[in-house]
Amino acid sequence: QSALTQPASVSGSPGQSITISCTGTSSDVGGYNYVSWYQQHPGKAPKLMIYEVSNRPSGVSNRFSGSKSGNTASLTISGLQAEDEADYYCSSYTSSSTYVVFGGGTKLTVL
Amino acid sequence: QVQLVQSGAEVKKPGASVKVSCKASGYTFTSYYMHWVRQAPGQGLEWMGIINPSGGSTSYAQKFQGRVTMTRDTSTSTVYMELSSLRSEDTAVYYCARDNGIAAAGTTPYWYFDLWGRGTLVTVSS
Numbered sequence: 001q002s003a004l005t006q007p008a009s010v011s012g013s014p015g016q017s018i019t020i021s022c023t024g025t026s027s028d029v030g031g032y033n034y035v036s037w038y039q040q041h042p043g044k045a046p047k048l049m050i051y052e053v054s055n056r057p058s059g060v061s062n063r064f065s066g067s068k069s070g071n072t073a074s075l076t077i078s079g080l081q082a083e084d085e086a087d088y089y090c091s092s093y094t095s096s097s098t099y100v101v102f103g104g105g106t107k108l109t110v111l
Numbered sequence: 112q113v114q115l116v117q118s119g120a121e122v123k124k125p126g127a128s129v130k131v132s133c134k135a136s137g138y139t140f141t142s143y144y145m146h147w148v149r150q151a152p153g154q155g156l157e158w159m160g161i162i163n164p165s166g167g168s169t170s171y172a173q174k175f176q177g178r179v180t181m182t183r184d185t186s187t188s189t190v191y192m193e194l195s196s197l198r199s200e201d202t203a204v205y206y207c208a209r210d211n212g213i214a215a216a217g218t219t220p221y222w223y224f225d226l227w228g229r230g231t232l233v234t235v236s237s
Contacts, residue, residue, distance in 0.1 A: 034221070034222040034223065036222075036223035036224070038156075038224070045206060045227040045228065045229055045230055046148075046156065046206075046208075046224070046227055047227070048223060048224060048225050051211070051221070051223040051225070052221070052223070057225060089155060089156050091156070091158075091222075091223065091224075092222075093222040096173075097172070097173040098158065098172050098173060098174070099158065099160075099161070099170060099172060099222075100146070100158035100172075100222060101158070102155055102156040102157065102158065103155070104155045105155045105156075
């Protein structure tokens with residue numbers, strides 16, 4: 001069981017918007033702005049999409065955005081495209097001896 | 112070209128140890144913290160630990176304390192992750208991943224991973 005809770009799957013049609021939630025506690029997501037999101041295509045290494053809750057690295061499409069409210073962080077993808085189909089993981093620093101926790105991952109299907 | 116190049120796949124027997132390498136290029140090796148993250152087949156990501164390539168200090172996830180050792184060689188810009196007492200549950204792809212935080216005195220990591228290696232598959236099987 002992962003420390004952060006994500007939906008196992010989400011889906012949407014091309015052009016639509018979807019949101020993936022990531023729920024933790026006040027010891028991780030709610031207590032720090034060290035929340036990040038990663039995209040992983042099958043057989044590939046993860047790719048950083050969002051860091052520090054809502055910042056986008058250079059080169060990442062502005063269709064990707066992040067936010068946080070209380071103990072829940074969210075990743076929103078607008079204008080869905082076929083290439084967005086992938087697994088998405090959230091991550092957070094935690095005050096526990098684990099230091100970093102991940103969500104269990106969400107499989108995004110573009111219909 | 113900024114990249115992390117990892118060593119090749121390994122097959123180990125239960126009880127053995129494995130040492131995975133990660134060679135950095137295209138940036139100042141000692142300037143950025145490095146993490147190790149693993150992913151079991153069909154499973155999610157799991158953080159293992161972090162090393163400061165500058166001074167060599169490390170912090171490990173409690174789950175791996177006593178079994179994992181992370182080291183670095185500044186002459187070759189390489190970090191290493193050694194995992195001992197291997198069991199079948201350690202079968203996974205092991206990734207090195209760079210922290211965007213500057214590894215200088217008095218600084219802390221940023222706790223996100225902006226550059227990843229391609230991963231090294233470690234299979235533990237009798």
